[in-house]
Amino acid sequence: MVQDSELVSRVVEGDYDAFELLVEKHQGRIYRHLRKMVKDNSTAEDLLQETFLSAYKGLNKFGGNSSFTTWLFRIATNTALMFSEKTQARYCAI
Secondary structure (H helix, E strand, O other): OOOHHHHHHHHHOOOHHHHHHHHHHHHHHHHHHHHHHHOOHHHHHHHHHHHHHHHHHHHHHOOOOOOHHHHHHHHHHHHHHHHHHHHHHHHHOO
16 A cells, blocks of 8 residues: 555645545545534535645645644644534624
C-alpha cells in the first residue's frame, strides 16, 4: 500500500488520481467521525465532501508536522464545528 506522504507529494505535483486514492483510503473513518459529531447521515455526507474539498485546496500547506490522517481529522472536526455554529446561529438569531 502506498504511504500517505507519497500520495500527498503526488497530488501536490498534479496527480489527481493520487488524491482519489487518499479519499478512498480515508473516507470511511472520516465519515464515521463526522456522523458521530452531527448525528445525521445526510449532513455527515455533505461535511465529508467539504472536508475533502478543504483538504485538497490546502494540501500544498500541509507541512507534514503531523500525519496526514491527523491533519485530515482536524479539518473534518473544524468543518463540523463550523457547521454546528452556523446552524445554532440560524436558530438563535433575533
